[in-house]
Amino acid sequence: xxxxxxxxxxxxxxxxxxxxxxxxxxxxxxxxxxxxxxxxxxxxxxxxxxxxxxxxxxxxxxxxxxxxxxxxxxxxxxxxxxxxxxxxxxxxxxxxxxxxxxxxxxxxxxxxxxxxxxxxxxxxxxxxxxxxxxxxxxxxxxxxxxxxxxxxxxxxxxxxxxxxxxxxxxxxxxxxxxxxxxxxxxxxxxxxxxxxxxxxxxxxxxxxxxxxxxxxxxxxxxx
Amino acid sequence: xxxxxxxxxxxxxxxxxxxxxxxxxxxxxxxxxxxxxxxxxxxxxxxxxxxxxxxxxxxxxxxxxxxxxxxxxxxxxxxxxxxxxxxxxxxxxxxxxxxxxxxxxxxxxxxxxxxxxxxxxxxxxxxxxxxxxxxxxxxxxxxxxxxxxxxxxxxxxxxxxxxxxxxxxxxxxxxxxxxxxxxxxxxxxxxxxxxxxxxxxxxxxxxxxxxxxxxxxxxxxxx
DNA sequence: CAGTGGTCTAGACCACGGG
DNA sequence: CCGTGGTCTAGACCACTGA
Numbered sequence: 137x138x139x140x141x142x143x144x145x146x147x148x149x150x151x152x153x154x155x156x157x158x159x160x161x162x163x164x165x166x167x168x169x170x171x172x173x174x175x176x177x178x179x180x181x182x183x184x185x186x187x188x189x190x191x192x193x194x195x196x197x198x199x200x201x202x203x204x205x206x207x208x209x210x211x212x213x214x215x216x217x218x219x220x221x222x223x224x225x226x227x228x229x230x231x232x233x234x235x236x237x238x239x240x241x242x243x244x245x246x247x248x249x250x251x252x253x254x255x256x257x258x259x260x261x262x263x264x265x266x267x268x269x270x271x272x273x274x275x276x277x278x279x280x281x282x283x284x285x286x287x288x289x290x291x292x293x294x295x296x297x298x299x300x301x302x303x304x305x306x307x308x309x310x311x312x313x314x315x316x317x318x319x320x321x322x323x324x325x326x327x328x329x330x331x332x333x334x335x336x337x338x339x340x341x342x343x344x345x346x347x348x349x350x351x352x353x354x355x356x357x358x359x
Numbered sequence: 360x361x362x363x364x365x366x367x368x369x370x371x372x373x374x375x376x377x378x379x380x381x382x383x384x385x386x387x388x389x390x391x392x393x394x395x396x397x398x399x400x401x402x403x404x405x406x407x408x409x410x411x412x413x414x415x416x417x418x419x420x421x422x423x424x425x426x427x428x429x430x431x432x433x434x435x436x437x438x439x440x441x442x443x444x445x446x447x448x449x450x451x452x453x454x455x456x457x458x459x460x461x462x463x464x465x466x467x468x469x470x471x472x473x474x475x476x477x478x479x480x481x482x483x484x485x486x487x488x489x490x491x492x493x494x495x496x497x498x499x500x501x502x503x504x505x506x507x508x509x510x511x512x513x514x515x516x517x518x519x520x521x522x523x524x525x526x527x528x529x530x531x532x533x534x535x536x537x538x539x540x541x542x543x544x545x546x547x548x549x550x551x552x553x554x555x556x557x558x559x560x561x562x563x564x565x566x567x568x569x570x571x572x573x574x575x576x577x578x579x580x581x582x
Numbered sequence: 583c584a585g586t587g588g589t590c591t592a593g594a595c596c597a598c599g600g601g
Numbered sequence: 602c603c604g605t606g607g608t609c610t611a612g613a614c615c616a617c618t619g620a
Binding site: 193217218220222226299300301302303304305306307308322323324325326327329347349350353354355356357358359 | 416440441443445449522523524525526527528529530531545546547548549550552570572573576577578579580581582
């Protein structure tokens with residue numbers, strides 16, 4: 137190893153790299169702790185410290201008596217971590233979505249979609265993906281489907297969203313957004329600009345979401 | 360001990376309680392690790408696991424070679440954790456504020472204030488505090504002062520904000536907000552409803568902030 | 583130099599999952 | 602039953618702080 141910092145940090149970086157580069161794919165079991173520790177040349181205690189950090193970052197999941205696996209986006213927990221809208225009472229709601237348009241050029245794929253909560257259009261968003269990571273991207277158009285874009289990225293393109301930065305503001309609805317969300321032009325909408333990153337820290341998605349927050353609020357926990 | 364769960368969790372709960380009930384006050388040094396471990400009847404390793412959790416929760420700070428102290432809100436890090444507005448380039452800005460009104464009744468203290476960024480009024484907010492925890496609350500009125508409300512709670516009322524839940528939405532400015540923030544009536548504003556909690560999990564503040572997001576955005580990291 | 587937290591190890595024992 | 606991760610301990614050594 138090239139010794140940048142303490143052993144447990146080196147171990148964590150190495151494991152993180154193996155997940156980012158696809159050596160270990162989502163859903164795959166990691167080697168047992170004693171085996172991994174021997175392979176990395178560290179004690180089991182040191183390895184466990186690295187694994188605990190990866191678990192906090194939601195890159196792996198540890199299962200008592202079974203082993204550790206690379207995290208998958210299929211669990212509700214992972215999905216709702218990136219979907220912060222809740223109803224008036226703070227309850228989580230499962231959205232559906234309708235892709236209205238997909239455009240491609242050499243550099244990127246652009247998607248426009250509506251997301252529905254309890255049957256009503258609540259979010260209108262435009263998503264941009266780097267063409268290099270999403271070759272042959274396709275989705276059924278104009279059909280109401282389960283809202284599982286990050287699951288789709290992971291399953292069909294090997295891209296796992298691990299982290300995202302968001303920038304929120306309030307804007308007035310323009311004609312397009314007003315029509316899509318069935319609100320008056322000029323009505324206040326919550327605008328969310330998101331950049332999502334994979335386990336290796338590379339930006340893998342940019343999206344702008346316009347949200348009608350009359351019936352649903354964006355929930356955050358500041359811990 | 361009453362054994363609810365693993366030793367390290369019991370130790371963490373016990374230390375957390377001592378911070379919440381004021382046995383150890385903000386800024387105070389904790390006993391050295393070997394001493395604390397002996398007092399709690401656990402090994403130093405187990406104690407360290409509990410302390411690490413408290414450090415992640417920002418309840419204590421560990422200082423190499425010196426010791427551990429109960430966290431204070433004077434550090435920039437703690438302040439900006441609860442202040443998410445950033446300028447267009449994502450840089451943190453230190454706000455100032457003007458308290459415009461303080462009202463009291465038997466149950467609560469109500470505060471109205473404006474917060475300024477680079478001299479311009481950007482946030483208009485109303486804050487409600489439980490009278491029981493904030494006896495004799497007072498602040499200079501109508502004067503531009505450093506924005507340090509949570510520091511004030513801690514220093515003058517022994518209340519440390521440890522955690523907060525927020526609910527965000529976009530609304531149209533009413534006449535009062537429009538005048539306060541110098542925007543047109545009906546202009547879109549970001550509304551943030553916050554409930555803040557102390558180390559013991561008790562709600563200690565409710566506030567509603569109305570924010571002009573034309574020049575500043577609300578920044579979040581989804582890790 | 584003494585005292586503090588930071589790292590790393592080795593090993594014992596427990597709790598869970600699945601043949 | 603065995604293999605997995607979970608907890609807990611004891612102790613060695615390092616790195617930093619301040620008198």
